Amino acid sequence: MTKKVEVKNLTKIFGKRSPRVKELITQGKTKAEILEQTGATVGVNQANFHVNQGEIFVIMGLSGSGKSTLIRMINRLIEPTQGTISIDGQDLMTLNKKELREVRRQKMSMIFQNFALFPNRTILENTAYGLEIKGVEKNVREQKAHEALELVGLHGYDHQFPQQLSGGMQQRVGLARGLANDAEILLMDEAFSALDPLNRKDMQDELLDLQEKMHKTIIFISHDLNEALRIGDRILIMKDGVIVQTGTPEDILTHPADDYVKRFIEDVDRTRVLTVANVMIRPNTINIDKDGPRLALRRMQENEISSVYVVDSARKFVGFADAKDVVGLIRKESRDLRSVVQTSVPTTHPDVPVNDLMDKLSSTPIPYAVLDDDHHLVGIIVRGAVLGAIAGNGVAQE
Amino acid sequence: MTILISKLPLSDWVNSFVTWLTQFTGFFNGITSFIGGIVNGFQWVFDLLPVWLFIVIVLAITWYATRHGKKWGLLLFELAGLLLIWNLDYWRDMTQTLTLVLTSSLIALVIGIPLGILMAKSHTFEAIMKPILDLMQTMPAFVYLIPAVAFFGIGMVPGVISSVIFAMPPTVRMTNLGIRQVPVDLIEAADSYGSTSWQKLIKVQLPLAKSTLMAGVNQSMMLSLSMVVIASMIGALGLGTQVYFAVGRNNAGNGFTAGLAIVILAIILDRITQAFNRAKH
Numbered sequence: 001m002t003k004k005v006e007v008k009n010l011t012k013i014f015g016k017r018s019p020r021v022k023e024l025i026t027q028g029k030t031k032a033e034i035l036e037q038t039g040a041t042v043g044v045n046q047a048n049f050h051v052n053q054g055e056i057f058v059i060m061g062l063s064g065s066g067k068s069t070l071i072r073m074i075n076r077l078i079e080p081t082q083g084t085i086s087i088d089g090q091d092l093m094t095l096n097k098k099e100l101r102e103v104r105r106q107k108m109s110m111i112f113q114n115f116a117l118f119p120n121r122t123i124l125e126n127t128a129y130g131l132e133i134k135g136v137e138k139n140v141r142e143q144k145a146h147e148a149l150e151l152v153g154l155h156g157y158d159h160q161f162p163q164q165l166s167g168g169m170q171q172r173v174g175l176a177r178g179l180a181n182d183a184e185i186l187l188m189d190e191a192f193s194a195l196d197p198l199n200r201k202d203m204q205d206e207l208l209d210l211q212e213k214m215h216k217t218i219i220f221i222s223h224d225l226n227e228a229l230r231i232g233d234r235i236l237i238m239k240d241g242v243i244v245q246t247g248t249p250e251d252i253l254t255h256p257a258d259d260y261v262k263r264f265i266e267d268v269d270r271t272r273v274l275t276v277a278n279v280m281i282r283p284n285t286i287n288i289d290k291d292g293p294r295l296a297l298r299r300m301q302e303n304e305i306s307s308v309y310v311v312d313s314a315r316k317f318v319g320f321a322d323a324k325d326v327v328g329l330i331r332k333e334s335r336d337l338r339s340v341v342q343t344s345v346p347t348t349h350p351d352v353p354v355n356d357l358m359d360k361l362s363s364t365p366i367p368y369a370v371l372d373d374d375h376h377l378v379g380i381i382v383r384g385a386v387l388g389a390i391a392g393n394g395v396a397q398e
Numbered sequence: 399m400t401i402l403i404s405k406l407p408l409s410d411w412v413n414s415f416v417t418w419l420t421q422f423t424g425f426f427n428g429i430t431s432f433i434g435g436i437v438n439g440f441q442w443v444f445d446l447l448p449v450w451l452f453i454v455i456v457l458a459i460t461w462y463a464t465r466h467g468k469k470w471g472l473l474l475f476e477l478a479g480l481l482l483i484w485n486l487d488y489w490r491d492m493t494q495t496l497t498l499v500l501t502s503s504l505i506a507l508v509i510g511i512p513l514g515i516l517m518a519k520s521h522t523f524e525a526i527m528k529p530i531l532d533l534m535q536t537m538p539a540f541v542y543l544i545p546a547v548a549f550f551g552i553g554m555v556p557g558v559i560s561s562v563i564f565a566m567p568p569t570v571r572m573t574n575l576g577i578r579q580v581p582v583d584l585i586e587a588a589d590s591y592g593s594t595s596w597q598k599l600i601k602v603q604l605p606l607a608k609s610t611l612m613a614g615v616n617q618s619m620m621l622s623l624s625m626v627v628i629a630s631m632i633g634a635l636g637l638g639t640q641v642y643f644a645v646g647r648n649n650a651g652n653g654f655t656a657g658l659a660i661v662i663l664a665i666i667l668d669r670i671t672q673a674f675n676r677a678k679h
Binding site: 108110113118129132 | 583584586587588589590591593601605606
């Protein structure tokens with residue numbers, strides 16, 4: 001994976017910029033200590049991370065953690081005190097005003113928490129803003145802006161003004177403005193935080209759908225861990241200007257770096273992040289090509305269950321057999337296990353989020369069979385294991 | 399202790415500065431003929447228009463400006479007021495006063511808005527301008543007449559110049575204020591998409607500062623109206639001259655009627671500029 005954005009040692013100090021502050025920072029003093037000793041506020045303290053091409057990278061933290069400062073340093077809306085930012089290997093800190101403007105025009109688009117739409121411009125003119133200042137001809141830019149608006153699902157609002165639209169719609173315009181510009185990097189600053197929960201979820205889905213098609217590199221700021229876990233390919237957690245942990249959602253849930261992160265994830269709705277693979281258990285199986293009904297019955301007795309899953313020699317899934325039917329078969333002295341195997345078993349895939357299964361899980365009497373892409377039986381889902389995982393017990397088992 | 403004994407020769411310094419400035423006659427003559435040109439242009443148009451057509455035009459402009467909320471009372475007031483001015487035989491005086499007000503407002507706008515923009519962009523410039531604006535606004539307006547005569551002679555032009563100095567500060571201040579009031583996230587949005595300073599100014603800051611800026615322009619216009627009587631002392635013709643004469647002759651009646659005509663003109667100008675400001679939103 002290529003690194004699209006790379007940030008090294010990035011630091012922002014507000015207020016006094018004495019060399020003493022820098023010294024304290026390199027000594028590893030905390031924000032509170034530096035404020036007490038020098039009166040300067042540390043916004044971001046020596047951040048190091050990279051963002052891969054095409055991923056959604058979420059920067060997570062509570063207010064005051066420095067996440068907004070961090071994202072604004074990436075396009076130098078806030079001038080870093082020290083450190084480097086490179087995009088496609090180009091160091092932004094060495095650019096003059098004009099070159100920086102060019103990078104902002106071509107490579108990055110920003111989407112804001114409170115939408116930041118220009119109230120004096122129509123929706124179409126707002127969307128076309130980035131193109132307009134690049135000097136794109138009116139017809140062309142309006143065409144592109146119109147397409148971007150269609151893409152985010154806004155039809156027929158082209159000539160209205162921002163204040164005539166609801167919050168959710170306004171943020172779609174904000175998103176369209178970012179997309180119309182054709183930038184490879186989207187900087188989204190708490191883009192969905194001002195929306196109500198339903199709208200927020202819609203927009204998250206929409207962003208994921210769009211990302212599927214467009215493969216942008218997205219840096220997304222959020223204070224909501226559920227949102228971060230839902231949309232992030234990787235998550236960076238900040239506290240007091242310092243990066244506490246960077247990792248995939250699963251990393252963070254399963255191996256929280258410290259108590260701060262642990263406290264964060266305690267509140268998480270785990271069903272949103274846990275996939276079937278996290279909660280499935282190993283099933284007892286019999287091989288239909290060589291095992292007979294007696295062995296099947298023994299397996300059930302061993303495990304004190306009333307059914308058994310049936311696979312073939314290649315471990316491909318066939319179905320399952322019920323104890324009653326197997327007993328009937330033995331009474332008839334038949335070895336034809338195939339005649340009693342039921343094939344209408346609910347199946348699912350390891351990557352499916354548990355959330356999507358919750359409803360069905362409670363209404364089906366037979367445990368779900370988890371099949372991989374090659375139709376191999378890799379596990380089954382029983383209700384008890386799912387509940388355990390959601391409660392936070394089962395995650396670490398693998 | 400000498401500070402208590404001898405007076406500071408501050409007024410001598412100002413005098414020698416003014417005398418020193420008068421040597422640039424070419425420069426001041428240039429300004430005089432330029433402003434004189436604008437004044438004559440306005441006056442030529444107003445003299446050309448028959449009274450009925452002038453009234454129709456004023457009503458039409460008001461009609462257009464108030465199109466988002468008709469104010470019949472205002473139209474009626476304008477019709478009655480202008481007819482009264484005509485009836486009192488102040489018509490030409492009124493157009494002369496209007497010329498003075500329009501010329502000085504125009505100049506105040508052309509100079510004041512760029513100054514306001516510079517103030518909004520630079521803290522240093524703002525710090526320098528603030529006391530100067532305070533001085534311009536609070537110095538008794540009569541004081542401007544003296545050097546104005548020295549540089550520009552008597553007549554309309556020195557009247558316009560002293561009106562500009564007195565009336566410009568609100569335009570400068572409100573332009574500065576309007577631009578500084580533009581929400582930070584909109585500025586960030588403009589910057590993050592790579593706007594140049596000029597693009598940001600033209601496409602975002604000025605359009606959003608417009609109503610504040612227009613309120614400043616409206617105030618400038620009102621202030622320059624308040625200068626017409628004072629300016630008449632150095633030969634700026636118009637309703638002010640009539641008031642000035644009435645004072646000289648101790649004629650309360652004439653003073654009142656000429657003053658009333660100024661009030662009518664002021665109300666018309668104020669309501670029209672305000673209506674234009676509102677109409678855009």
